[in-house]
Amino acid sequence: MPIAVTEFSPVEQTAFLTAYARALDNRAPTPILTDEFSERVVGLIDYDFAGLRIPANVVRQTALRAKMLDQRVRDYVAAHPDAVIVDLGAGLNEPLARVRPPAGVDWYSIDLPRVIALRGALLPEVAAEHAVAADLTAPDWAAGIPVGRPTMVIADGLFAFLSQAQVVELIGAAIDHFGTGELTFNDYGKVGALSSLGMKLAPRGMFSLLRQVWANPGFSDPHTPERWDLRLRLVEQACLAHAAEVDAFPGPARAATRVAGRFKALAGRARVLRYKF
Ligand SMILES: C[S@@+](CC[C@H](N)C(=O)[O-])C[C@H]1O[C@@H](n2cnc3c(N)ncnc32)[C@H](O)[C@@H]1O
Numbered sequence: 101m102p103i104a105v106t107e108f109s110p111v112e113q114t115a116f117l118t119a120y121a122r123a124l125d126n127r128a129p130t131p132i133l134t135d136e137f138s139e140r141v142v143g144l145i146d147y148d149f150a151g152l153r154i155p156a157n158v159v160r161q162t163a164l165r166a167k168m169l170d171q172r173v174r175d176y177v178a179a180h181p182d183a184v185i186v187d188l189g190a191g192l193n194e195p196l197a198r199v200r201p202p203a204g205v206d207w208y209s210i211d212l213p214r215v216i217a218l219r220g221a222l223l224p225e226v227a228a229e230h231a232v233a234a235d236l237t238a239p240d241w242a243a244g245i246p247v248g249r250p251t252m253v254i255a256d257g258l259f260a261f262l263s264q265a266q267v268v269e270l271i272g273a274a275i276d277h278f279g280t281g282e283l284t285f286n287d288y289g290k291v292g293a294l295s296s297l298g299m300k301l302a303p304r305g306m307f308s309l310l311r312q313v314w315a316n317p318g319f320s321d322p323h324t325p326e327r328w329d330l331r332l333r334l335v336e337q338a339c340l341a342h343a344a345e346v347d348a349f350p351g352p353a354r355a356a357t358r359v360a361g362r363f364k365a366l367a368g369r370a371r372v373l374r375y376k377f
Contacts, residue, residue, distance in 0.1 A: 102146035103221060110312040111261050112215050115191030117306055118162055118257050120149040125163035132163035132345050137194050141222050153305035160349060161370050164340050165286040168372045169256055170198050172284050177201040180250035184208065188236055189258030191215060192222065196229055208245050210234055237266050242277040251281035259285060263315045268328045275331050275377045283375045289368040290320045320365065322373050336374035339367040
């Protein structure tokens, strides 16, 4: 019997949004990510997923950014087989199953207590994975995570739901705790007036959910986080519009994405940013 999630807050429900987007990608004739796990998870939850009305471009973006983040984690653990991976706002995502890190890697998946409890009910136990129930805006979320090992902190879809001040504090707390490592996250650039208006006017579906919880105005210049915390150094900006996978998008989407990719401001609206600290 599917698990009831009626008590989930709007911000917790955003985990259903990205999981369903990955499941929809998995159903496509040529999936970008191929994440059967999300498909299974969605089938086990009693939620009106279809009511989210996720547009095809959001499905593609969600799958592609996950694939791009996975690749960066794969590269990191190949270079550091004893790494600690810290997934902030892990939701119901299971990149560990896609990345398949070496045996020496420890993987910490952090989210709010209700989401972590649901993960526990849905996900098979994996020795390398440690689930942490914590509010990432509280001071001591990192307390139990080991230090002194190569560390990669990732966040897929989290920062939009925190204010800029909370993101700055969270990044600072991660650097204070881990000392050195990498931080990689997906980013939407600066949220424009049109996107805000679209969210405001949406009568239902994913945008009316997002309207309730979107808290971050975003930024255009990828160097901005370096000014938040002087210990950060930008090492990569990878725009989704420039990814090879775009060649396999359906015709009109491929053309529109390639055109967007020629304009810095448009390309920067869907990107993966990577920093060293
Ligand atoms: C859009 S979902 C992304 C989930 C997952 N990373 C994915 O790609 O499917 C955002 C996640 O951030 C979590 N989140 C939001 N605010 C949080 C906070 N203050 N502390 C911990 N997790 C939080 C939500 O519960 C949700 O699971």
